[in-house]
Amino acid sequence: MTELIFFINQVLISGAVLGSIYALGAIGITLIFGILRFAHFAHSELMTSGAFFAFLLAALFAAWGIHAPIPTGFVVLPIAMVISAVLALGIDKGFYAPLRKRGAKPVTLLIASIGVTLMMQGLTRLFFGAGTYSFFETETKVLYRFDMSALGSTRPLVITQPQVLMVLVTIIAVVALHFFLTRSRLGKAMRAMADNADLAQVSGINTALVVRVTWVIAGALACMAGTMLALDVTLKPDLAFNIILPIFAAAIVGGLGQAYGAIAGGFLIGFAETLAVFNWSTVLKPLNAVLPEWVHLPANLSLVPTEYKLTVAFVILVVTLLVRPTGIFKGASS
């Protein structure tokens, strides 16, 4: 039983948190691809800058003496999301919209987004240096420990308050997005434009408005994902840049342009990565009793060493592209 609790602590909880972060990032990438047909590389910087906005706001709140029963990072999240949405709109207006107006190819926009990535990373370093920050310098991370001795476990079930909130916030965001896309006029117009942009225009749909809404949603969700990542680990200038590749993998595995696919892909890759680096030796320890004397379980029995965690996303990506090139939820193949 101790082993099972260990498994839940190490895999289920971490996987759900990582999956939430990947899913929220991948939704933005997939929506932008669906509407504007280009891979938005600078999404990582929207996530990182979003986390820094939340961090600054949290510091401000702390200075004003505002305290809440939940981490300040979550209290300020809605404000930070609004700022990030405005930033995303500004980036589009400043860099991508002029290119689109000249009829630039998707690859040109992709390169432009790499440029935006470098620029924003530079700006972040200029203001915050290369160091790491923590949301929990002034407040403590609340741990929930559930005594599992009744089930015969010597280990407690441990989950941090931010982790609980992260999963909750992700569920709320995903449900809200679902209702937006299937019930609202604008959400349906977004799906229509992702399906067939020319016909959307011919139908009189205000495509410029749809583009703006897409950036608002993508920017806000990126801020949410970045802030969560910073709350779960630490905040640093290359926070999200390090995970942009698994996020892209999640969007592609789910089927580009498919919001639900991005969610599925995010959790798939999140859990796969967590499972791959999980040390099975602890869980398999009880087997030592039944195994013959001469067999010894090695101390480290993970599929992939932690440093190679990134490769997991790529293996899944390559397998998906070989078996089902359009992704789980039949997305755009281009």
Add this chain to the structure above:
Amino acid sequence: MALIELTHVVGGYGGAPILNGVNIAIDQSDIGVIVGPNGAGKSTTLKAIFGLLKVTGGTIVFDGAEVTNSLPDKLVPRGLSFVPQEKNVFTSMSVEENLEMGAFTRKDAFGDTMEWVYDMFPVLKEKRNQKAGELSGGQRQMVAMGRALMSKPKLLMLDEPSAGLSPRYVIEIFETIVRVNKEGVGILMVEQNARQALAFASKGFVLASGQNRFTGTGPELIADPEVAKSFLGG
């Protein structure tokens, strides 16, 4: 005063113009049919009206206002709708959602219009929750027309509505077009099945090399030996 009037329209996709002075005038009671050989500028004429390519000369007046080079999001609320030839449904969306998208520019309730469309195409009501991509070619064409009718247009433009359909569906689509016209919607369409379409056209336009060659009622054009010889295959 005609519902739509094109006066010596010149335009193209940049480079040499494809339209070299097209004149078209039809009323709301009309069924206008544009015929002509490949590359004559038939579809291009519809796209020019709908702001999908640059008009460099001439004027387009719709419902009393000049709309030359206006974009669809301005034209649709004015009462102009367009059914493209290909990729004319949102394949990943349900039939009903396709229709809703046609009403995107409307601020008022459009439940009545949807009933009107369902009355015209009962099969769509049956399949209202099915994805448009799963329907047959003829049914898709109905979804496409239904979508365009959802904005309650004064003029419906169709680009080769019968293309790729089986003969049975061609007749059905043409019958529907006549019925839509009887409900007070002007029609302007491009057709490959020239003889069949001109038979019920109140205005026919024969285009060649981006210019009007012959203009008359449909039956007149069919009866004209020169038109028949050059454009209707003898």
